[in-house]
Amino acid sequence: MSFLRKLLSGQNPATTVADYPTLDAEEQELLAMVRDTVSRFRDQSIQGDVHDRQKEIPDPVRQGLAELGLFGLLFPEQVGGMGLGMRAYMEVLRSLAWDCQSTATLLGGHLSLAGRGLLLFGNEEQKGRWLPVMASGECVGAFALTEPGAGSDFRSLRTKAVRVEGGWQLNGNKLWITNGSEAGMFLTFARLETAEDGLAAFLVDASSSGVQVGRPEDKLGLNGSNTNPVDFDQVFVPDRDLLGQPGEGFKIAAEILNRGRAGWAGTCLGASERALHEARDHAAQRVQYGHAIEKFGMIREFLAEMASDVALLQAFMDLTGGLGDAGETELVLESAALKIFATEVQFQSADLALQIAGGNGFSREYPYERLLRDARVSRIFEGTNEVLRMLVAMLAAAAGKQGWQGQGSWAAPETLAEAWHPHWHKLYPESERLHQEAVALAAKHGKQFRMAECDHRRLADRAISLGVRTATLLRLAAEPDFAAAEAVRYGLLRQERRYLQVETEAQAPLDEAMEQAVRGLLQEQTAALR
Template sequence: MDFLLSEEQLQVEDMVRNLARKEFAPKAALVDEESRYPAENMSRLAELGLLGMLYPVGYGGSEAGPIAYSVALREVAGACASTGVGMAVTNMVGEAIFRFGTEEQRRAYLPLLSGGKGAGAFALTEPGAGSDAGGLATFAREDGDTFVIDGSKVFITNGGNACVSIVMAVTQKSPRRISAFLVPPGTPGYSVGKREHKMGLKGSDTVSLSFDGCRVPKSSMLGKPGEGLKIALAALDGGRIGIASQAIGIARAAVSAAVEYAKDRRQFGRPISEFQAIQWMLADAATELDAAQLLAYRAASLKEKGVPFAKEASMAKVFATEAGNRACHKAVQVLGGYGYIREYPVERHLRDIKVTTIYEGTSEVQRLVISRSLLR
């Protein structure tokens, strides 16, 4: 069994690592402090083909594949987590349009997404429908050759900077059917609400969306009528590999900062890295993150081969995000009082990583997916 990345994947890793460390990391604290959307970072990702990594060159993508995408996202998230989540959702939306969209939809939106003309947004979550994705209230009523959408969405990443949003809405109440629609900004009846003030990922654009008599042509439906939940779940399966990769990148950055601090910080006449208590915290964190990386690579490899990977993606997400949270806690502990102040990056890493156990399926939902796969 070969655990090594291919030459092409290593080139992606090296390129993105250099970009992220030289350009994104130095201003990550300011992005966080100002709660500023890192538009310039997204433009750089577009220039290097990193916003369309999961669809072909013919549509403006780079077709790098799930493994290279996982590696690239890990490196970006480790430098600036707010940029990482923008990159992740944009790639997820592009892949969904490629997989389920018509040729016209692909030509219309994929070059925009990969070219950095706007991010992608995935509008599933509602005030009353979080983990219960099937409990949506947003309704799309058929009216001639159009659909009229009414409802609201919350916690939508990239919602204020999107060139297109995939909007999930009920199209039939009995039997219940959910469909997906591609809605660009500026569509009458479609409005972006307030930006959320979050604990972490403060540079990420997280907003509510409102649909008040929002009329879209029937040609805007993504996939077939009633396929919305299928599309959402397929997108989330791949997205979970991305979230695992984000968590690994953030946590690695925190552990790296803790290692350097432990070498320099002296107490009782010697570096604290010489104390077993510190050594064991770092060893445990590094071991868990390596295990998380292997789980993420396995899920990405299965996806790249075109075989089922939902269970493995959930395993990667739940383990990587929880291990990453533990690693960030340990990093703060290693730095002690300095870990609690903003002069050092580990407190930001801790705030940024928390949400990885929540979005795109909570840890509890991942355990449901895994257990159902085992028990069916």
């Protein structure tokens, strides 16, 4: 059972995640080396503003990514990959997204969607044929699922796969395909001949006769990343390129997305850190009414909110990635919750940074407007946040049906400093109330619970907040200095005030926590965020 499911059923997270998935010394050294190498390459070779204007990632950047081995980051060493895990993948995207979210998107579509499908469901022959050329960057992967009439509801796919001698014939239209222009392989999903047969997944060679890639979409953001419509007109796919078994397409797509969407949190974190960095520097330098604007209360509150969100997001991301690397396979709930929280932190951070920058934020001469444009799609792709909230609520209700296993309170982790205990002791009663609400809502709506989306939102948001706060406190128990304590405390108080309906008189300590957070932030060196 997953960490969040246990949490929602009353089991003490200090015992269900007794050993927070921290890295040993060798793993820390390797991850630091990867992060430093990627950061140096980014600073020397990537120009996010130029790639955005030119609407492409130039060949030298792609070649550099290949030379660093990043196209094979998640693939086994025996096929030419680096053999690294989820946390390393998140950190690479985090570093790239500091300057160019489009470059992070290129790798994400290749590794976490197309590549992950092969890793999870490919047979040895398929892996041996495709993974070496994908690891080298010679073949870029793309994930061809979305259609004009099928987005989050991919059961509605209309692309057809018909059995022919020696293989299958595909006909249909795909939309919003990341890496469409440069793909050498499309992991493509199609409906079999009858509805009862379900869906199937195919590894389609992009050079196959009948594969037609349309011109790149003219998008709001992520302009360096190509997104294209792709048509399949009587495309023959040999039997050897059927991924999994006929009828397993839905399971394959769901598994890829459920595992893959968590990785995007790295991009969200990197972009949020960049937004905070730019906003902090501008607030220190911009003088109005005789004072740097960092002295004004509302600006200080904006900065503290951004810093606290970054700290909490890092804790939740590292826990989820660490659990995945430790072998936890049931992370559907965590991945959905993390994707929602990360993408909304990203957009809020970009929006607040632009507001702090004022008129400069609205100009293309500065990075603020690009950060905002690039952030907007994060709440849409790999499952809209509305659909994912429905998923989180449904899983919370399913956990409720298993019964409450709480014992009246949760003992705090032995290594958690006493100053954090008041926050810890709020978790158990909140978990119990959430459990009771999930059970009551499921009983109230019965079979119609799936359509009770307003209740889904409230239930999901409280479950996500509970998970974020718990992950943060577990991280503090394992690594007390992982982030500035003032920012963490302010973040916890903000979450508690929002979701625990704290009375008005609790505002004073919240205001004081905000001041402590922003004072600590403004004293830091700018380089610390990089």
